Amino acid sequence: MDINIRPKPYLLFNAFHLIFIIFSIQVGVGLPGFQRIIVMESGHDAWISVIVAGIAAHLVVMVMIATLNRYGSADLYGIHQDIFGKWLGSIINTVFIAYLVLSTTVVFRAYIEIVQVWLFPELPVWSMAIFGGLLAIYAVLGGIRVVVGVSVLSVLFTLWMIFLLYFPIQYAEWKSLLPIFDTSTLDILKGAYKMSFTLAGFEILYYIYPYVKEKEKTSLFTHLGLLATNLLNLIIMVVSLVYFSEGQLLKTIWATLSMFKIIQLPFMERFEIIAISLWMLVILPNAILPLWAATRGMKRVFGFKQKYSLHGIVIIIFIAQMLLKTRDQVNMFFDWFSNKGFYLVFIYPFILYVLVLVVQKMRQKRGLASNETKAPSNKSSN
Amino acid sequence: MRRKLLQTKVQIKIIIFIFTSFIMFLLTGCAERTNLEDLGLQTAIGFDLQNDGKVLGTSVLHHFKYLGKSPSQVLVAKADTVKGFRQAMNLKTSKKLVSGQIRIALYGEETAKKGLIRFMDSISRDPKIGTMLFLAVAKGTANDILSYPYKDIENIGLYINETLEQNINGEQIVSSTLHEVINDYHTDGQDFVLPYLIREKDKVNIEGLAIFQMDKMIGTMKPREGFYLKILRDRFDAGELELVLPSKELKKSVKGIEIPKKININIDNIRSTSKIELVNKEKPEFDINIKLTLNIQEISEEIDLNKPETMKILTKLINEAFEKESNTLIRKLQLLQTDPIGLGCLYNHSIRDKKLTSEKWYPLYKNAKINVHFHTKIMGAGVMD
Numbered sequence: 001m002d003i004n005i006r007p008k009p010y011l012l013f014n015a016f017h018l019i020f021i022i023f024s025i026q027v028g029v030g031l032p033g034f035q036r037i038i039v040m041e042s043g044h045d046a047w048i049s050v051i052v053a054g055i056a057a058h059l060v061v062m063v064m065i066a067t068l069n070r071y072g073s074a075d076l077y078g079i080h081q082d083i084f085g086k087w088l089g090s091i092i093n094t095v096f097i098a099y100l101v102l103s104t105t106v107v108f109r110a111y112i113e114i115v116q117v118w119l120f121p122e123l124p125v126w127s128m129a130i131f132g133g134l135l136a137i138y139a140v141l142g143g144i145r146v147v148v149g150v151s152v153l154s155v156l157f158t159l160w161m162i163f164l165l166y167f168p169i170q171y172a173e174w175k176s177l178l179p180i181f182d183t184s185t186l187d188i189l190k191g192a193y194k195m196s197f198t199l200a201g202f203e204i205l206y207y208i209y210p211y212v213k214e215k216e217k218t219s220l221f222t223h224l225g226l227l228a229t230n231l232l233n234l235i236i237m238v239v240s241l242v243y244f245s246e247g248q249l250l251k252t253i254w255a256t257l258s259m260f261k262i263i264q265l266p267f268m269e270r271f272e273i274i275a276i277s278l279w280m281l282v283i284l285p286n287a288i289l290p291l292w293a294a295t296r297g298m299k300r301v302f303g304f305k306q307k308y309s310l311h312g313i314v315i316i317i318f319i320a321q322m323l324l325k326t327r328d329q330v331n332m333f334f335d336w337f338s339n340k341g342f343y344l345v346f347i348y349p350f351i352l353y354v355l356v357l358v359v360q361k362m363r364q365k366r367g368l369a370s371n372e373t374k375a376p377s378n379k380s381s382n
Numbered sequence: 383m384r385r386k387l388l389q390t391k392v393q394i395k396i397i398i399f400i401f402t403s404f405i406m407f408l409l410t411g412c413a414e415r416t417n418l419e420d421l422g423l424q425t426a427i428g429f430d431l432q433n434d435g436k437v438l439g440t441s442v443l444h445h446f447k448y449l450g451k452s453p454s455q456v457l458v459a460k461a462d463t464v465k466g467f468r469q470a471m472n473l474k475t476s477k478k479l480v481s482g483q484i485r486i487a488l489y490g491e492e493t494a495k496k497g498l499i500r501f502m503d504s505i506s507r508d509p510k511i512g513t514m515l516f517l518a519v520a521k522g523t524a525n526d527i528l529s530y531p532y533k534d535i536e537n538i539g540l541y542i543n544e545t546l547e548q549n550i551n552g553e554q555i556v557s558s559t560l561h562e563v564i565n566d567y568h569t570d571g572q573d574f575v576l577p578y579l580i581r582e583k584d585k586v587n588i589e590g591l592a593i594f595q596m597d598k599m600i601g602t603m604k605p606r607e608g609f610y611l612k613i614l615r616d617r618f619d620a621g622e623l624e625l626v627l628p629s630k631e632l633k634k635s636v637k638g639i640e641i642p643k644k645i646n647i648n649i650d651n652i653r654s655t656s657k658i659e660l661v662n663k664e665k666p667e668f669d670i671n672i673k674l675t676l677n678i679q680e681i682s683e684e685i686d687l688n689k690p691e692t693m694k695i696l697t698k699l700i701n702e703a704f705e706k707e708s709n710t711l712i713r714k715l716q717l718l719q720t721d722p723i724g725l726g727c728l729y730n731h732s733i734r735d736k737k738l739t740s741e742k743w744y745p746l747y748k749n750a751k752i753n754v755h756f757h758t759k760i761m762g763a764g765v766m767d
Contacts (some may be wrong), residue, residue, distance in 0.1 A: 118509045128408075134402070171561065176569075178731040247568030261513040262561055270482050270510060 003073055003078035013148045013215035021289065022202050022225030024151040026320065027232065028286035029110035030198030033101065033278070034233070035240040042191030044176055045183040047237045049191030054230030056192065060349050061226055064202075065219050066197050067353045068209045070360060073225040077205035077300040077331040083355050090301050097297040099315055099344055100290040103200070104339050105320045107286040108132045111279065112321070113330055118257065118276050129321045132287065133314045139288045139312055140295065144211050147292045151285040158282050162232065167240050168259045172242040193341055197338035200345045201227060201286065207293035410711045418446050422455070422477030426539025428524030429464065429501050430490040436460050438469030440488075442539040445477060454537040456529045464504040481508065485543035486516045487560070488524040488579070494592060494599035499567065502597070506564055513561035519592040519599060521580040531642045533584050540561075540584060546577055549588060553621040555608050556591065567597060571726015571743045575611065578602050584645045595720040596740060603711075611706075613654050614670060614723050614754070622650040622679075627699045629683070648680035649700070651761070658725065660732045666723055666750040674704070674758045695760050704756040712752050719744040725752070 046197040066297035071079060078097060081089040112128045139150055183191075205222055212218050240255045254256050263271040291313065323329045425588040428440035443455045471478055476615035487505060489498060498517075505511055520527045527539055535541045550557045556578045566574035573594050580589040591603040591611070603611065609623060629645045654674045661667045678687070678696075688693055715722065 043407075131406075171565075173565070175728065175731050179734055182734055243565075245565045245569040245572075247570075248565055251568075258513070261509075262559075264512050271510065272509065309406045 002123060003082045004073045005075060005078065006073060007144075011144055012068040012211055012213040013145060015212050015214040015221050016150050018205075018212065018218065018221035019153040019225040019228065020155045021148060021204065021208065022222055023228045024154045024282070024285035025201035025204050025289050026199060026226070026229040028201065029107050029114070029121075029284050030200075031233070031370050032114060032256045033252075034195065034198040035237060035249055036245075036252060037194045037197075038191045038237070038251050039241075039246065042183045042188045044178075044241055045181060045188055046179070046191055047234060047241060048181070048183075050195060050230070050234050050237045052188060052196035053192040054201055054233065054345065056225075057202065057226055057230065058223060059248075060346055061202055061205070061222055062219075063349045064205055065222065065351045067349065067356050068206070068218075070356050073210045073215070075208075075210050075296070075300070077297055079352070079356065082354075093297055093301045094271055096344070097294050097301070099341070100294040100297070101317060102320075102337055103290045104136070104294070104313075104342070106288045107283050108317065109321045109324055109330060110334070111156050111283050113327070114191045114257070114276060114279070116318075118254075118272055122158065125321060125325075126318075127207060128320050129318050133318050135284070136291050137310060137314055139284070140292045141307065144208070144292060147288050148286075150288060154281045154285050161278070164260060164263065165235065167262050168239055168243040171262070172239070174242050176242055176245065177238070183366055193342065195233075196342040196346055197334070199229070200307065200338075200341050201289075203349075204289050204293060204343050207296060208289075224226070230271055300367070386741075387700060399556070401519055408728055414481070421446070421477055422475055422479050423483045424479060424481050424489060424539075425483060425537055426486045426528055426542060427481075427484055427706075428488040428528045430523045430525050431493040431496055433461065435482075435619060437464055437467060438463055438523075438525055439471070440463075441468075441479070442528055442537060443475070443477065443479070444483070444537055444539070454539075458525060458529060458539075464501055465508075474733065475690060481510050482512070482514050484511055484539075486518060486539055486546070488520050488527060488542070489576075490520055490523040490525070491599065493524075494519045494594075497597045498594075498599075499597040502560065502564055502567070502683045506560060511560075511566075514559050516543060516577070517558050517560060517563050518542065518546065518577040518579050521578060521589060527579060527581045528587060530581060532586075535584075535586075538586070543577065545586065545588065549577075551598075553609075553612060554605060555588060556612050556615065559727060566722075566724075569724070569727050570738050570740050571721060571728075571730050571747075572724040573720045573722045573740075575608070575722045593720050593722065594716070595718065595744075600720060601718055606707075607711050610708050611722060613652075613674075613704075613710060614656055614712075615683075616656060621652040623652060624646070624648050625697075625700060625703050630694050631699065642683065645685075646680075646682040647678060647700075648650055649676045650679045651675075651677040658723075658728055660729055662751075663729075665726075666729055666746050668728075668750065668752045670708075670752065670754045672704075672754070672756050674722050675761050676700075676758065677762050678760060680762075693760060697760055700758050701756040704758070705754050708754045708756075712754065716748050716750070719748055721747055725750065 004085060037051050042049045067079065068074065071082070074082070077089075077093050080096075082091050083089070084092055099182055108129060109125075111132070112123075112125055115280060116123055139146055202222070202225075205218075209215075209218065236256055240259065243259060244255060244381075249255055257275065260272045260275050261270070265271060268353060269273075291310070293304040294311045294313055298304040298313075299306050302309075323349065324333055414610070422443040422445060424441045425444050426442040430438040430440075432438050438458065438460050440458050441454065443457065445455060455475065457471045457474050459474065460465040460469055461467035468479055470482075487501070489501065493501070502517070504514065505515075525686050527542075530538075532538060532541075546555075546558075549555050555577055555696060557574055558574065563576070564573045566572045568727045575591040575593055576599075578589045578592040580587050588605065589602070591608045592599050593603055595603045606623075612621075625647050627645045627647060629643055652674065653676070654672050656670060659669045659671070661669050685696075687696075712723075721743065725740065726740070726747060729743070729746075730738040
């Protein structure tokens with residue numbers, strides 16, 4: 001397996017699209033109901049937690065880009081292979097593929113849960129799971145450029161929904177934000193920790209980096225995308241805090257969707273029907289980007305053809321969704337997933353960066369000693 | 383050979399495409415189907431707790447008809463749970479009951495006195511019901527108001543909705559949408575009030591406001607008190623009020639030989655902003671400063687309004703009248719131990735590290751000192767001099 005990949009030029013996409021990719025993969029099933037989880041920890045100072053978590057995400061992305069810059073055009077699989085060698089590298093790569101597959105499962109299952117509660121209580125899980133799966137296969141088969149295109153469209157078609165916040169703002173009670181810093185620092189940090197599930201997704205950069213056309217602009221556009229998500233999270237959190245009272249927020253599972261409940265139209269039963277249907281577009285990039293990355297991994301690590309592994313993975317996801325039956329099971333699975341995800345998404349990049357630095361320094365020393373001028377990035381382990 | 387293979391591949395793709403889209407279209411019918419003509423839209427629901435613990439539910443339906451008037455229908459059923467009566471009601475109608483357009487939830491007085499949270503929770507839990515419906519309390523039973531055969535009212539649910547909406551926009555009563563009520567209920571140190579409706583023969587009137595402590599009704603308020611509550615609570619736009627002022631200080635300005643003891647004036651275009659401040663944190667003391675602008679619409683005596691000192695005295699008298707009535711209202715609320723102004727909420731947001739619950743707040747509130755100051759500005763006195 002080559003550590004660096006040099007995709008054919010027609011497969012590359014402009015760095016500018018990274019804004020849409022990062023934004024669309026971060027905004028997903030976390031956003032409809034993240035308020036309650038954060039407020040449980042940090043009360044009416046929850047918005048500070050959102051800011052803290054956002055800054056942490058920017059730091060992580062900085063480290064990720066620094067790591068990627070040490071190689072020219074490598075993805076995470078290649079870097080693992082380089083650092084850990086063939087066997088250990090493959091095992092760690094498998095863990096990350098599993099994480100990607102699980103994240104797709106979580107996204108689909110969470111969306112089905114929302115549809116079942118809000119729109120069609122009688123709808124069986126399998127029907128939505130099948131259609132979600134087919135849609136995902138269809139999109140991923142189109143290749144990276146289609147996947148990126150879906151992200152761009154997803155953002156463009158759904159961004160207008162932010163203006164709906166106008167309705168709850170009319171009922172805002174701004175004094176509920178006072179007194180600021182009423183919560184202890186520890187609780188604010190705990191709240192920030194709970195944001196990891198909502199913020200996760202930007203780790204996709206590790207996998208799509210080789211396909212970015214102008215690599216030197218990666219940093220700028222990734223941070224812009226991240227900033228957009230952070231601002232959106234912050235706005236929604238603040239509006240939720242002033243619209244709901246704290247006790248009410250703690251009882252509301254999908255606060256963002258509940259805010260839509262005040263929109264009253266004479267010709268429509270409920271506005272959420274539109275909002276939730278459109279949410280399918282929002283979560284689609286959440287599902288297909290990791291799915292694409294996972295099939296890439298199957299090809300890079302095990303040499304499976306992407307087409308075949310894609311079908312296999314989608315079947316696994318389908319079965320996994322069917323296994324999660326009750327709300328309790330779904331919640332337990334999500335908690336478990338977001339706890340593990342925190343370490344993989346927020347902690348691991350730092351460890352990896354240090355490892356890459358150490359390994360490359362060691363190689364440089366050895367290289368100087370043996371008079372080898374070859375840079376490690378040109379090495380191939382296969 | 384290769385070209386042929388490519389052709390068949392394209393053909394297969396087209397077939398798959400047609401097949402899947404066909405299935406997609408067919409399957410859209412698999413989820414719940416709803417035809418407008420088959421629906422009974424609920425516009426109002428009423429709840430009355432019976433003596434045996436059962437809930438008597440009343441719901442007003444709006445039917446769709448191809449031609450002519452859309453008739454309304456009233457269904458009544460009993461059940462053990464709040465939601466349970468819907469099932470029983472479905473047995474009584476040819477239409478499928480849907481709850482997305484419920485505009486008003488009405489509670490009987492006895493029910494309200496026993497506590498409403500059970501009912502409000504059940505409504506807010508339902509994703510199909512919006513949070514902008516109005517809650518109200520009926521004098522007597524909700525069933526009586528909703529099921530009475532009114533002569534002039536086509537659909538009582540929509541009628542009450544319009545009545546409330548009109549009066550809330552006209553700043554006569556405090557808004558009581560489900561969201562605001564639930565919000566107030568969950569805010570420590572803040573109680574809610576609901577419109578208090580009464581049926582008089584063929585009409586439904588707003589009799590005043592029902593005062594709540596937590597979720598239990600503990601008294602009523604007259605519309606005039608409701609007006610003051612609204613002024614104390616938040617911004618106020620375009621209202622109207624009658625005031626009775628003592629004439630002693632105005633003697634000089636009044637024309638005419640015999641001067642009555644009281645002068646009645648009517649003011650309108652009242653705009654106000656209220657600013658509440660917590661001045662003492664140890665022993666709760668609040669300053670409520672209300673800036674008021676108004677127009678004088680009518681005065682029972684002939685008064686020379688051109689003189690600056692007359693205006694000064696008039697302003698002072700109006701301030702005093704407002705302050706007196708506000709203080710009476712506040713005293714009443716303090717004695718009842720209910721806080722619809724939200725002073726406790728303000729207190730809670732001004733102190734640190736202390737979690738104030740409503741139970742802890744009420745005794746503090748009862749002895750709290752509340753100073754009300756009005757700052758009136760008379761903008762004009764109509765089109766005549």
